[in-house]
Amino acid sequence: MRLRKQLSLGFVLAALLTPNLAMAQSSPDSGAQAATTDPALAISGPSDAEAVIKENLFTVVPTLETAMTEEGSPVNLSFSGSPNTETPVDLSGISAKGVTRTVTVDGEKIAQVVVTNLSNEDDASVALSADKFTSQFNIDSDILEPTTAISVNGNEEEFVTAVKSLQKTPPEEEEEPEEKGTENGTDRGTSTSGGGSANDIAGSYQTPERIEPEEEEPEDTVEVRVTTVGCPVVIDETQGLVRVQSKSQTFTNGTMTSEDACTDNGTTYTIQKSYTTCSDVVDLDGKTANPQYLSYYIDAEATRKEISDCQPDIEKTYKISEIENGCSVSVDIDNMKVSRNTSLVYTNGNNTQIKVQDCSPSETLEGRVANFCR
Incomplete structure (x- = not known):
């Protein structure tokens, strides 16, 4: 039963892959450069001596979520891990493209991925034989997720050759020209039959002193900062305001070189009164009482700042x-x-009655004469 199911799957893939890969090959997308030969048959056919297929040659994952159809869809792939090759190859900067499709065999949904192209970061690309790099596996959905690891069977020799052709090679170093041969410290081509006058001139030549370029001094870094530190606030009781002062400081290369005087910077806070912590002042002789308060303001950090002690209102x-x-x-x-x-x-101001003296003979209310029976 298992053998019949595998044969059935092979025939279905052969029937579906051939026309659709031909359609993908006509597209300008390099990821659709697939041959019309059925990859499933290429893998299972041991009679093809040229196409030596190695199982689990390399692993790829989709770079994006890709919808799979029976007609076939292009898919962009990136390599995962190291390839299963005898010759070590570097896959840095190399990506792959291909075609993915779905088929249903005996009620099971099968996905197939064909890798058709390799490319590097410089957009150089190499086409692969579509019948030599394939993978098929069971799926539960028509969406190929980026987390899906796809193990691809393929021709190791063709894969290694394609990867090496895309790898960047460092530029060859230019060979320095050979120096002319000298004899006794002089150029052979400069000898003359006219005596040693030329040698006398050469012998009196002195190499000029090397002039070192003058180093330019770095430019100063100047920074101006505005601060309130060290500047007291101004209490304006007449207008009921507290005025904030600030000053400018100039720094050259991180060191303060000048500082201006403190001046109003336009920020003000309202002076407020608090009666809760102060007791009233009572004048028994004058028969009056005055509440007391202390002055305060709230600064920019919502902190209460007291500016006076308790004083009569x-x-x-x-x-x-x-x-x-x-x-x-x-x-x-x-x-x-x-x-x-x-x-x-x-x-008081809270409409509360405050007693300042206990019961005693009244100084304003007249008494009465009493009649007592004896």
Whole structure:
């Protein structure tokens, strides 16, 4: 049963691959340069002496997600790992192209990949025999994922030759010209029959001193920085503002060479009042009370900065008054007199009644004469 299934698969691939690869060969895309010979038959045919096919010659993966059809689709491939060759080859910068398709045999979906072309980073390319570099495997989807490792069987000799032809070779070094032969330190071609006058001139020649080029001094790096460090803020109580100051500093090659005076930079903060931490000032003689506050502002980092201690708010005054509530009367039996007692209180800005003096004889309310039965 297994043998019949393999034969059936071979015949289906032979029937489908031939017309579609012919169509891919007519396309200008170098990845579709496939022959019309069935790769499956080329792999399984031991009678072809020229096409020695080696299993698992190299492994490739798709560079992009590729949809596979029964008609065939071009696919771009990159090499994964080292090739299974006796002669070591370097695949750096080399990629591959080919054609992929699907067929269904006895209810199983089979994918086939044919590698038809190799190219390098300089867009130089070499066409491969389409019947010598193939792979087929079972799939569950019509999408060829970039994570799919495809083991390709192929002709090792043709593959190695194609890779080496695409590898970059370093340029040959130019040979330096040979120096003319000399005898006794002189050029043979300069000898004359006229005596040693030429040699006398050559002997008196002195090599001029080598003039070293003057090194140019590097240009200075100048940088101007603006900072608030070292500049106090200006408190403007009249307008209720805090004015921020800053200064400019000039640095030459990283060292400060000049500094300007602190001036207003246009940034201001509003002065605010806080009554929560300050107690009221009470004047019993004047029968008044004043709340106290401290001044502060909020800077750019949302930090509270206090600028004064507690001080009376002369714009707010609370009146102290007498109340009899909660106070009993005082009785003077000897003088037959009843005195009225009161406490002193005021109402603050939070509408809270504050007592500043406990019950005592009132200085403003008159007492009454009492009649006592003896």
